[in-house]
Amino acid sequence: xxxxxxxxxxSGNTHxxxxxxxxxxxxxxxxxxxxxxxxxxxxxxxxxxxxxxxENVWEHDALVIGSPVYAHHLQYHVQxxxxxxxxxxxxxxxxxxxxxxxxxxSSGVALKEAAALLxxxxxxxxxxxxxxxxxxxxxxxMVKEYNSEKFAGGMPAEIGKFAGLISSSLNSKGGKENKxxxxxxxxxxxxxxxxxxxxxxxxxxxxxxxxIDESKCSACGVCVKNCPVMHLAKTGGKxxxxxxxxxxxxxxxxxxxxxxxxxxxxxxxxxxxxxxKMIEKNGNKEKPETGIYIGVTF
Ligand SMILES: Cc1cc2nc3c(=O)[nH]c(=O)nc-3n(C[C@H](O)[C@H](O)[C@H](O)COP(=O)(O)O)c2cc1C
Numbered sequence: 001x002x003x004x005x006x007x008x009x010x011s012g013n014t015h016x017x018x019x020x021x022x023x024x025x026x027x028x029x030x031x032x033x034x035x036x037x038x039x040x041x042x043x044x045x046x047x048x049x050x051x052x053x054x055e056n057v058w059e060h061d062a063l064v065i066g067s068p069v070y071a072h073h074l075q076y077h078v079q080x081x082x083x084x085x086x087x088x089x090x091x092x093x094x095x096x097x098x099x100x101x102x103x104x105x106s107s108g109v110a111l112k113e114a115a116a117l118l119x120x121x122x123x124x125x126x127x128x129x130x131x132x133x134x135x136x137x138x139x140x141x142m143v144k145e146y147n148s149e150k151f152a153g154g155m156p157a158e159i160g161k162f163a164g165l166i167s168s169s170l171n172s173k174g175g176k177e178n179k180x181x182x183x184x185x186x187x188x189x190x191x192x193x194x195x196x197x198x199x200x201x202x203x204x205x206x207x208x209x210x211x212i213d214e215s216k217c218s219a220c221g222v223c224v225k226n227c228p229v230m231h232l233a234k235t236g237g238k239x240x241x242x243x244x245x246x247x248x249x250x251x252x253x254x255x256x257x258x259x260x261x262x263x264x265x266x267x268x269x270x271x272x273x274x275x276x277k278m279i280e281k282n283g284n285k286e287k288p289e290t291g292i293y294i295g296v297t298f
Pocket of ligand 1 (some may be wrong): 008009010011012013014015022067068069070071072101103104105106107108133134135137172248249250251297
């Protein structure tokens with residue numbers, strides 16, 4: 001059987017999870033295609049996401065969507081992606097799965113949002129998985145990347161179980177829907193996500209700004225190559241901003257610059273204090289930290 005995995009991995013964790021899932025599914029005899037939209041000019045350069053997906057996603061029996069959790073939410077480009085999915089039928093399968101990677105603070109409402117959007121697209125959401133992962137944003141301005149040990153010993157075994165679920169669902173029909181499967185974080189998290197953790201607003205106003213010190217920059221283009229949303233470009237021998245695609249603060253540009261020419265501005269001490277408070281209060285407190293939720297039982 002065939003499975004298509006489409007995902008957005010700005011800084012590698014979601015990609016690692018997708019590759020592990022692919023390996024586990026291949027071991028079970030399935031064919032799996034991976035499509036990472038990070039840095040993909042077809043997705044970020046064009047205006048027609050549905051057309052891009054139609055062209056780049058292969059015929060499948062099950063579709064899997066992967067995303068990082070950003071500010072408690074399903075990263076907004078993945079929301080756009082799901083909203084642009086062609087309806088099931090033809091090469092597009094009806095059965096869907098979703099997984100999110102999060103930095104151990106809160107997986108928020110991301111799985112719930114993914115499931116609701118996939119359902120709206122006409123799909124059956126059979127299961128979702130959250131994966132506790134290194135917190136990629138913290139590597140940009142904290143002493144140590146939070147949760148960096150999470151993948152140190154390899155990827156979590158639950159990914160194998162998730163692959164098993166996908167595999168065993170492929171021939172199943174019918175089943176009973178569990179409407180509240182993805183509500184595991186409760187009402188308080190819903191309210192925080194809705195009224196406080198507003199991802200787009202935080203990118204615009206709250207997260208540290210990313211700047212380039214031209215006196216240090218050699219315009220080598222490493223930052224451009226590593227920018228998952230094509231916000232950076234190289235024009236006339238200089239690094240420039242492409243404001244058609246906003247920065248998502250993955251901080252790849254900052255951490256990969258060997259000249260330290262890309263740097264963060266804003267009140268970083270306040271940012272650190274906020275993050276430390278979040279870690280102290282919520283760090284690795286979701287139980288289970290990595291887990292699978294069943295949307296349809298057979
Ligand atoms: C802008 C931004 C916001 C984030 N927000 C959260 C969050 O609300 N909760 C959390 O636990 N982790 C959060 N993280 C950590 C990421 O979810 C985590 O590192 C994820 O695995 C990154 O996936 P990627 O490596 O595929 O980009 C955030 C990271 C970034 C860069």
